[in-house]
Amino acid sequence: MPGYSHRTGAVLAAVLIFTCVMIGAQPVVRADPSRPVAADGSRIAETRVESDRQSELEVYSAAMNSATRIRVLRAADPDTPAPTFYLLNGANGGSEGNWLDGTDLVDFFRDKQVNVVIPFGGAGSYFTDWRSDDPVLGRQRWSTFLTEELPPLIDATFHGTGTNAIAGISMAGTSVFQLAMAAPGLYKAIGSYSGCVRTSDPAGQAVVQAVVTQQRGTVVNMWGPPTDPAWRANDPYLHADRLRGTAIYVSTGTGLPGPKDDFEGAHGDLAHLLYQLVFGAPLEAVANLCTHQLQDRLRQLGVAATFDFRPNGTHSWGYWHQDLRNSWPMIEAAIR
Template sequence: MIRRTLLVLLAALAGVLLPPATAGADPGPARILDVRPLGGRQLEVVVHSAAMDRPITLWVSNAGAGTPVLYLLNAVDGGEDGGPWTRRTDVAEFYADKPITVVVPMGGRASYYTDWQADDPVLGRNRWSTFLGDELPPLLQQRFGTADRMAVAGVSMSATSALNLAIEHPGRFRAVGAFSGCPRTSDPAARAMVYAQLGVFGANATNMWGGPADPAWPAHDPTLNADRLRGTALYVSAGNGLPGRHDSLAEPDRAVVGGIMESVIGPCTGSFLARLAELGIPAATDLRAGTHAWPYWQDDLRNSWPVIAAAVGA
């Protein structure tokens, strides 16, 4: 993922756009297709999304009936390129004794986990906000007896997604964790980064939120819409790009590429936190030395837990 991140930074200057696609046929009903035990509390759950008209695979740590739900969203590769929570952190062990059901969608690369305006020639149909906010919660409640108390956390690309999900679904998510993300999308520099991240995977952000003047861009900017997060428990983290506790010269990709990426994300996160402060909206924060790397996000799992647990009553 680090090498892809370097390509993101280089591609940000190009702004190459692909032609939009058109929508397809009407889908069938949302439903759980399969549940496969993986050992202990872990399950592989396959859900048919009506909004996207395709199966979505979930990794689930099932804590039992009556427990709240935490979505953990993957980074820009959607967990499809060797970088999911389940491989790069100890998520299974950490939550094994926690009274919360954890759900990790294994997909959604370069999608921002949002509803796209048009199907993309490479990614196909993306209606992730509808799937995660509307379709999936009742299915989890019906099959596993989970409570309607929910939280969502994301890392890198999906840190913005997690904030937007809470904004788009008022009252659905009581807590949000945003780990090393840029909670801005509507200014020219932020838009260029969004186009670049999607472009690395051959996808076109114009299919997501339209052209540069489309109102969908500011509508999906957490900094502009920060007032809609009032009442939501927030945990926000970012590094400054300098070597931190998990960095060493033995890992040049992390020290150089991860450092560059986090040096951009740090100020972006800072502007978001400044807006929260202006509005009088509290947030727990971890602003640290460090790069754009999974060991820091594993730390965020632990550091965000008290905030999430209190908000969802876990």
Template sequence: MRTTSARYRRVGAIAVALLSMLTTVSAPAAVAQPPQGAHITGIEHVTDRWDKVSVYSPSMNKVIVNDVFKAPESGAPVFYLLPGIDGGDDIAGGGIAPGAKSWFGMTDIQGFFADKNVNVVSPLGGQFSWYTDWIADPGKQYQTYMTRELPPLINEEYNANGQNAVGGLSSTGGTALDYAIQVPGMYQAVGSYSGLLNPSDNAQQVQLTLMGGGANAEAMWGPFGGPLWVAHDPTKNVAKLNGVAVYVAASASGGVGAVDRLPANFGPNITGGLIERIVADSTRVFADAAAAAGVPVNYVVRPDGSHTWGLFESEMQESWNTTIGPALGV
């Protein structure tokens, strides 16, 4: 594995519930109560430290379930982990239970973070949403949810200290970086695990991905090449990440390796390898832009890995050890 550290050396709104308008009348009349703002609707205690927290999102008018691995001590920071394009569900029909193709279902969150004083939070759902706000779909306002609605509730419920980091895999790798761009000062660190980091120059790749769920990418950020595509492009806005600890990684080869944890007789992961090479090139372009702008990033070129949960988990753990944990003071 080859890495560059702080001075990269490249080797290869918030949606608030609307109040009902009150009209002065001469006689008492029933007035509809305004809908409540973002709030926790229930908590399921899976283990002594793992909760499933259901949160009502007023921006999307629905309840979202969030996995939470509680810090061993109060006053800890929060590390948010975004799901992939499937929102934690097995859209390929491989027999994985709903919500289990997720960070808590596919990686050892509990083992890795057992001795680390941080709250790890990962939402479920949001298939084919890119975890951003869509201009033409009120049911996809995930940036608002993740940056405005959910954090205050997590901070209060788990007595967090207000320090935050966010990481994403594949389709949400760029989104994680974008959150720090869109909400300056909220995140001390961000991580992209085999993510697409220059979406405005790869709009057709975004379109192909979203088409898998019957969605149109122009319903997300408008016409290709338009101002919203540029505004949400981490490479185009890399200077705004100055002061944020940034980790980005991908496998240059896309080849299957031990990191993938695939069955011995699996054979070549053709689709995963192709995707990984695309995001590796995108990650390199981002790292080049960061170097040109004088923005320190930890850019990691993996020798192998074919866009699998094994690779994503390895990248996430490395990001924690080298970049995110230190930035959060853990």
């Protein structure tokens, strides 16, 4: 190349290395023609390698016309096909507490032959398809993204077998049921931890309203006014018979302070402990009531499910950490 010398190349290389070190950059692989691209244009736009077993993705969703951050924990043997376990964060979308920060997820799955996929974002969205764009939350088409756009990209990139399971906490404890209803057969198992599955009765609508409003969203943009049929259409409690044949695990505490509701359980953070006791207690009490209603409904329909009613515990990560461990044998058996 004219004007190019070995010395010039060495200088450029040194500058590049110095820049990467100064900004703390991780190796980045941008989208290229060899990567899978869906017919609608959905694609993995960027991959950041965090370690030999972890990757951070930016996945472009055609349905939402935006990119979503995804963390992938690769299976113990990345070269051997593996099922996929999707883990959804709660009402804040993972911005203030998430599966990576709140649990020992990385260590727990280190020796397991499963790809673990954690989407970030979707605060207050219920991970559903909204009927209208929201002035604050924007375009929400999470059901389409999670059930149609993302799984083929994950399977093609990380040697997926096409077998999936999904679990979520709090708001997402409702969403996992809705997603399973929206895509029959996509998930062999679902795990719901401290969720409130009933959404269309007055109490359920009040819970949904509170979650969406807390994130400054407008709930009518999701399913319309309270009388709109979309509320009933998206209520897993009413349509639980569609889940027949899916392995179901549901857990909740009572709201009474338990072994994780102390200074150590709050990771030495007094403010966080106060939040658990003041806000996490009533939230879990509501989830407990909803979960008992769901159990009665599934029994009435003859739909098999595993329920774990803890005798205590607030709405907090210390308990969801244990819920994940307790539910994993059932989920693993379903996707093996």
